[in-house]
Amino acid sequence: xxxxxxxxxxxxxxxxxxxxxxxxxxxxxxxxxxxxxxxxxxxxxxxxxxxxxxxxxxxxxxxxxxxxxxxxxxxxxxxxxxxxxxxxxxxxxxxxxxxxxxxxxxxxxxxxxxxxxxxxxxxxxxxxxxxxxxxxxxxxxxxxxxxxxxxxxxxxxxxxxxxxxxxxxxxxxxxxxxxxxxxxxxxxxxxxxxxxxxxxxxxxxxxxxxxxxxxxxxxxxxxxxxxxxxxxxxxxxxxxxxxxxxxxxxxxxxxxxxxxxxxxxxxxxxxxxxxxxxxxxxxxxxxxxxxxxxxxxxxxxxxxxxxxxxxxxxxxxxxxxxxxxxxxxxxxxxxxxxxxxxxxxxxxxxxxxxxxxxxxxxxxxxxxxxxxxxxxxxxxxxxxxxxxxxxxxxxxxxxxxxxxxxxxxxxxxxxxxxxxxxxxxxxxxxxxxxxxxxxxxxxxxxxxxxxxxxxxxxxxxxxxxxxxxxxxxxxxxxxxxxxxxxxxxxxxxxxxxxxxxxxxxxxxxxxxxx
Amino acid sequence: xxxxxxxxxxxxxxxxxxxxxxxxxxxxxxxxxxxxxxxxxxxxxxxxxxxxxxxxxxxxxxxxxxxxxxxxxxxxxxxxxxxxxxxxxxxxxxxxxxxxxxxxxxxxxxxxxxxxxxxxxxxxxxxxxxxxxxxxxxxxxxxxxxxxxxxxxxxxxxxxxxxxxxxxxxxxxxxxxxxxxxxxxxxxxxxxxxxxxxxxxxxxxxxxxxxxxxxxxxxxxxxxxxxxxxxxxxxxxxxxxxxxxxxxxxxxxxxxxxxxxxxxxxxxxxxxxxxxxxxxxxxxxxxxxxxxxxxxxxxxxxxxxxxxxxxxxxxxxxxxxxxxxxxxxxxxxxxxxxxxxxxxxxxxxxxxx
Numbered sequence: 001x002x003x004x005x006x007x008x009x010x011x012x013x014x015x016x017x018x019x020x021x022x023x024x025x026x027x028x029x030x031x032x033x034x035x036x037x038x039x040x041x042x043x044x045x046x047x048x049x050x051x052x053x054x055x056x057x058x059x060x061x062x063x064x065x066x067x068x069x070x071x072x073x074x075x076x077x078x079x080x081x082x083x084x085x086x087x088x089x090x091x092x093x094x095x096x097x098x099x100x101x102x103x104x105x106x107x108x109x110x111x112x113x114x115x116x117x118x119x120x121x122x123x124x125x126x127x128x129x130x131x132x133x134x135x136x137x138x139x140x141x142x143x144x145x146x147x148x149x150x151x152x153x154x155x156x157x158x159x160x161x162x163x164x165x166x167x168x169x170x171x172x173x174x175x176x177x178x179x180x181x182x183x184x185x186x187x188x189x190x191x192x193x194x195x196x197x198x199x200x201x202x203x204x205x206x207x208x209x210x211x212x213x214x215x216x217x218x219x220x221x222x223x224x225x226x227x228x229x230x231x232x233x234x235x236x237x238x239x240x241x242x243x244x245x246x247x248x249x250x251x252x253x254x255x256x257x258x259x260x261x262x263x264x265x266x267x268x269x270x271x272x273x274x275x276x277x278x279x280x281x282x283x284x285x286x287x288x289x290x291x292x293x294x295x296x297x298x299x300x301x302x303x304x305x306x307x308x309x310x311x312x313x314x315x316x317x318x319x320x321x322x323x324x325x326x327x328x329x330x331x332x333x334x335x336x337x338x339x340x341x342x343x344x345x346x347x348x349x350x351x352x353x354x355x356x357x358x359x360x361x362x363x364x365x366x367x368x369x370x371x372x373x374x375x376x377x378x379x380x381x382x383x384x385x386x387x388x389x390x391x392x393x394x395x396x397x398x399x400x401x402x403x404x405x406x407x408x409x410x411x412x413x414x415x416x417x418x419x420x421x422x423x424x425x426x427x428x429x430x431x432x433x434x435x436x437x438x439x440x441x442x443x444x445x446x447x448x449x450x451x452x453x454x455x456x457x458x459x460x461x462x463x464x465x466x467x468x469x470x471x472x473x474x475x476x477x478x479x480x481x482x483x484x485x486x487x488x489x490x491x492x493x494x495x496x497x498x499x500x501x502x503x504x505x506x507x508x509x510x511x512x513x514x
Numbered sequence: 515x516x517x518x519x520x521x522x523x524x525x526x527x528x529x530x531x532x533x534x535x536x537x538x539x540x541x542x543x544x545x546x547x548x549x550x551x552x553x554x555x556x557x558x559x560x561x562x563x564x565x566x567x568x569x570x571x572x573x574x575x576x577x578x579x580x581x582x583x584x585x586x587x588x589x590x591x592x593x594x595x596x597x598x599x600x601x602x603x604x605x606x607x608x609x610x611x612x613x614x615x616x617x618x619x620x621x622x623x624x625x626x627x628x629x630x631x632x633x634x635x636x637x638x639x640x641x642x643x644x645x646x647x648x649x650x651x652x653x654x655x656x657x658x659x660x661x662x663x664x665x666x667x668x669x670x671x672x673x674x675x676x677x678x679x680x681x682x683x684x685x686x687x688x689x690x691x692x693x694x695x696x697x698x699x700x701x702x703x704x705x706x707x708x709x710x711x712x713x714x715x716x717x718x719x720x721x722x723x724x725x726x727x728x729x730x731x732x733x734x735x736x737x738x739x740x741x742x743x744x745x746x747x748x749x750x751x752x753x754x755x756x757x758x759x760x761x762x763x764x765x766x767x768x769x770x771x772x773x774x775x776x777x778x779x780x781x782x783x784x785x786x787x788x789x790x791x792x793x794x795x796x797x798x799x800x801x802x803x804x805x806x807x808x809x810x811x812x813x814x815x816x817x818x819x820x821x822x823x824x825x826x827x828x829x830x831x832x833x834x835x836x837x838x839x840x841x842x843x844x845x846x847x848x849x850x851x852x853x854x855x856x857x858x859x860x861x862x863x864x865x866x867x
Contacts, residue, residue: 277865436795
């Protein structure tokens with residue numbers, strides 16, 4: 001059960017998606033079926049109607065939530081429709097839809113949280129849930145009626161057509177196209193699987209400090225898996241696409257590119273060897289390796305770990321932790337990226353938050369509770385998996401800004417080392433600072449040149465040490481629109497990350513003994 | 515939705531013959547005491563865990579005590595004749611604790627123990643004390659030289675190496691040509707010390723069940739016997755695709771043939787080597803069998819712990835690893851459905867400095 005202590009970063013994939021072998025499950029919610037929201041749900045009035053509530057009902061629930069003396073409370077209404085489709089052995093014979101509807105009620109007293117949720121959005125059920133959440137406090141309080149003021153938000157993920165208005169008949173051909181392309185690409189391909197997913201999320205948030213806000217959040221991915229065989233040897237690899245996009249994002253070119261890369265990623269493994277084990281210079285390729293930032297520094301900067309004194313970064317704010325050309329941000333505002341949010345799950349605006357600015361450690365990632373504790377403004381990092389979960393500080397899109405070096409110059413500077421390109425997953429141990437990320441493919445570097453391909457090794461380092469050891473940063477920042485799914489305290493959150501080409505002077509690479 | 519899906523001749527309910535032979539056994543997986551287990555007691559246990567840990571030392575900087583219980587009840591009916599119902603409960607206690615040293619290290623430890631019956635919930639204060647001790651034992655952890663070392667994996671460490679073995683044994687991976695164990699049935703893939711039995715009928719077992727997720731009656735099954743691969747995990751759908759008889763879609767309780775040595779005996783046997791007490795990150799490839807995982811543990815010399823180690827990887831291939839299993843302990847870990855003992859392997863690749 002070490003999940004409890006490790007922040008796992010799982011790419012959505014063979015391990016990330018719960019794929020049922022059951023053909024169809026439609027967990028129909030009668031209320032949700034009646035609502036059929038679609039393009040029509042746009043303004044606050046529509047959201048009230050959508051969830052069957054109004055200001056007076058919300059006020060009555062809040063009064064119950066705070067009757068025992070909580071400091072503040074919020075209500076999080078959510079209606080989520082998720083579709084997953086799988087192609088395997090050349091046919092799409094598996095599709096899965098999940099509809100979730102409910103409201104989560106949080107009551108906070110100092111830094112303690114009472115939380116309760118209900119899947120029935122009636123006044124009676126909500127008041128009952130509010131009573132449970134209220135128990136975090138044990139006094140008596142009558143609150144005045146809260147005047148809810150609409151909080152307007154920006155639009156970081158405009159799409160042409162909402163996913164619930166896109167039929168499965170428009171989606172299936174995308175999967176078939178990718179499958180066909182993979183088989184036509186290379187004779188060594190023996191099997192393929194293509195996974196497709198989309199999500200519609202309708203959110204309405206009301207807080208006892210008088211804010212009401214709403215959001216429609218699309219999310220999609222396509223994940224192409226390739227199995228290939230050569231001279232009796234088999235390899236398996238993948239490629240993916242996605243983000244907070246609509247179906248228009250999947251153009252013939254982008255789907256072909258996805259298929260081609262999935263095949264190339266796989267067949268390249270036939271030539272790959274395991275590197276010699278040990279410490280070496282590592283050049284992180286632009287893009288995928290951003291997972292290092294997520295594990296090495298991102299989690300350690302989440303304010304809850306610092307408030308509780310668990311993080312190695314707890315007393316380093318304002319101090320130099322990296323070279324002057326290292327700046328790392330967590331950004332909620334990138335248009336259509338997987339981790340972007342118009343508003344966080346506590347109703348706060350998102351922003352570009354600097355974790356490290358010119359080598360100096362700057363700002364923790366806050367939710368409302370930690371922002372209150374540190375007496376700063378929230379940074380828009382309060383996130384929750386669903387209405388069933390309390391918000392906690394989480395990353396969004398985490399990446400490093402461009403530095404002064406050229407990619408070629410960086411590779412050239414390495415006598416013997418590793419060029420790390422594609423990663424599948426990572427983990428971090430917050431207190432000790434050890435973090436790992438799993439390298440699926442890369443190349444060796446010898447005398448400044450890329451040489452033999454390498455595969456399947458774990459890389460392990462210490463967060464603060466690696467930050468210090470980033471001695472060259474390229475000017476070719478690449479951010480994946482689709483990163484992965486981050487797990488923390490049993491809650492999953494969509495995130496992504498990115499990096500320019502970066503050289504780390506020493507880090508331990510798994511491998512074989514020389 | 516179904517009208518757009520491709521026709522799939524293999525997508526059907528199991529043959530009713532697999533529903534037959536349901537064992538009439540009491541598995542002791544539901545403790546009716548669950549219904550009267552009060553909230554006060556739940557909160558009290560979590561608080562006592564936290565208080566106990568925090569009171570061990572001023573150097574305990576953070577602790578979260580956990581208590582969790584759950585009750586599951588399901589009824590399953592198939593149109594071709596299956597009907598069944600089951601009910602189970604589980605109770606878990608645990609904690610995560612962080613200690614600080616004089617330098618810039620904050621090692622932590624966690625423990626989480628799950629049981630079926632209230633009477634078996636371990637003494638939560640003892641768990642807290644042990645976890646604090648384990649966190650302190652990690653102070654001063656460092657990496658050592660890369661190279662081949664003997665390795666002992668403590669029973670409670672996560673089952674990563676076992677998962678790297680079980681993945682390629684799944685019918686789905688075999689049918690999708692993504693398994694390094696295809697064509698290996700009946701052949702030796704491990705040393706004589708490796709015997710794994712899938713036993714769904716263990717009383718109080720966390721994986722015990724009379725029928726599986728598809729309604730098929732469960733049976734006790736030898737998966738690996740003295741290193742010889744005897745069976746795969748074959749579900750109904752992929753069994754049909756392969757033209758094989760289904761066995762079971764996934765493991766129930768994995769039971770190992772235990773040795774007669776304690777973990778301390780195993781450590782004493784080892785000259786120089788690494789005791790792995792936990793894994794961090796890493797992954798494995800079902801198709802090639804390659805694996806690489808981060809580890810924490812202790813450096814052992816002359817049968818004694820010398821200093822804690824971290825920031826190291828263990829790497830290899832499933833097909834090379836299991837023949838190197840030299841000894842198994844007498845200490846099955848009963849707080850998991852995977853009841854693995856501590857295991858001793860020879861000559862394993864570690865990367866560090």
